[in-house]
Amino acid sequence: MSDVNTQNTLAARVRTLRKRCGLSQTGLAEQAGVSASLISKIEQGIIPETTMATAHKLARALRTNTSELFASSLREAESETLIDHVWKPVEQALNGTLPPVNEDPSLDDIQRRLRALKPLLAENRYREVALELPGLIRDVEALDDVRTPRSRLLNVAGWMFVQTHQYxxxxxxxxxxxxxxxxxLDAAAAVVTLGWMQLRHGRLTEARELSVKWADAIEPRFSRATTAELALWGRLLIRISGAAVRDNRPGEAEDAIQLAxxxxxxxxxxxxxxxxxxxTFGPATVQMIVAENASIGDKYDKVLTVAERIPKKLLHVNGSGRNRHRLDIxxxxxxxxxxTEATAVMHDIYRTSPEWLLKQRYARRIxxxxVYRRRSLTPEMRALSEALTITG
Structure with missing residues (x-):
């Protein structure tokens, strides 16, 4: 059990803020939309940490920022499962411990292989990406060319590590x-991914401040900006909005989304x-983030209204961004x-992107x-529940 006698514990912070707000444990539970027993267990130190979703609800009810209330107690994205052995060679390549090959790598070949990863990423074929990355990393490190695409390759590897909870x-x-x-622009692309990692790891202040710093640094002039400059600036603004809305800063979140x-x-x-x-970035991506922010704020009717306006045919129909939006739906x-409709959406994601879905804790919570709300489960519900439980 946690030491509840210090103001640095989650238990003490929740109890102190609850009393300042003049709320009983039951009153806080009602305002946050959680059970009174959860509040009791948190304040007793029986539950020393909580999920990002619960953290945001409690912070909003206590009229404070999520990051200030929960500090290091968030566990939204901490790794809970053993990492698949298929990723070990990727780590070895990054550490320079893979055996060398006899052939000298060429820049053209590396660029071709790097381009070939994109459809695999878009289709959530992570194991195939994992098999390709070690050789690519080894070869790019051995490349004797100043035009090396090392940053782009490392961004891909980092993106995959985030997706598979290797923070x-x-x-x-x-x-x-x-x-x-x-x-x-390559640096900003890596920062976008780094901000995503911090966001998923509950490091909301870091994610917001890093994204603000880089958004200010690369802010384009609309009259002469390239689409690449606008897109990366927009992705950084999305990161700012995502961190702000989770940190109970709705004004900052809205300002960032308007700029995006x-x-x-x-x-x-x-x-x-x-x-x-x-x-990707564009009008549909921004709308999906608007829906995501609404979901975090428990504005479920708005989520569904926004979703109806988003085109069904996108650049990557089954990409991770689109799939995350479908989980919000x-x-x-x-x-x-x-x-029943929620299950149909979940089943459709499982049909098209099983490898992605089974990595999502959000999917397991849904x-x-x-399961909790149904008296009996359909065969489809049972199959999905079993698949997500096994991987959890």
Missing amino acids: ALAEMTLKQAVDAAEDR RAAAVRIGREIQADSSTHN ANALLATKRP MDGI
Whole structure:
């Protein structure tokens, strides 16, 4: 059990702020939309940490910032499962411990192989990416060419580490990607991924401040900006908005999303946001983030209204961004008492992107909610629940 006698513990912070707000444990539970027993267990130190979703609800009810209330107690994205052995060679390549090959690598070959990763990323074929990365990393490190695409390759590796919950490796790799960048756009692309890692790891202040710093550094002049400059600036603004809304800073989140919308309107369509990952940016991407922010604020009707306006055909129909949006739709359907429709959305994601879905704790929480609300489960619900439980 945690030491509840110091003001640095989650238990003490929640109890102190609750009393300042004049709330009982039951009153806080009602305002936050959680159980009174959860509040009791947190204040007793029985539950020393919580999820990002619960953290945001409690911070909002206590009228404080999520990061200030929970500090290091967030566990939204801490690794809970053993890392698949397929990623070990990638780590070895980054450490320079893979055996060398006899042939000298060529820049053209490396660039071709790097381009070939993009459809694999877009289709969430992570194991195939993992098999390609070690040789690519080894070869790019051995390349005797000043035009090396090292930063872009490291950004891909870092992106994959985030996606598979390997956060220490992700942070190390992405910082190397920033340092290795030949221009500010490649550096900004790596910062976008690094900010995503910090966001998923509950480091909201770091994610927001890093993204603000780089958004200010690369802010384009609309009259002569390239689409690449606008897209990366827009992705950074999305990071700012995501960190701010989770940190109970709705004004900052809205300001950032309005600027991102302006950049998206200027571009006028969905485009590839950088030269390494499969991130996209455009009007539809901004709308998906608007829906995500609404979901975090429990505005489920808005999630569904926004979702209806987003085109079904996007640059990457089954990419991770689109799939994350579909989870927001499933969650909103569940919250509005439509578990059958929520299951249908979940099943469709599982059909097209099983490798991605089974990595998502958000998906497991939604499925747990479906199971809890149903007296009996359909075969489809049982299959999804079993698949997500096994991987959890």
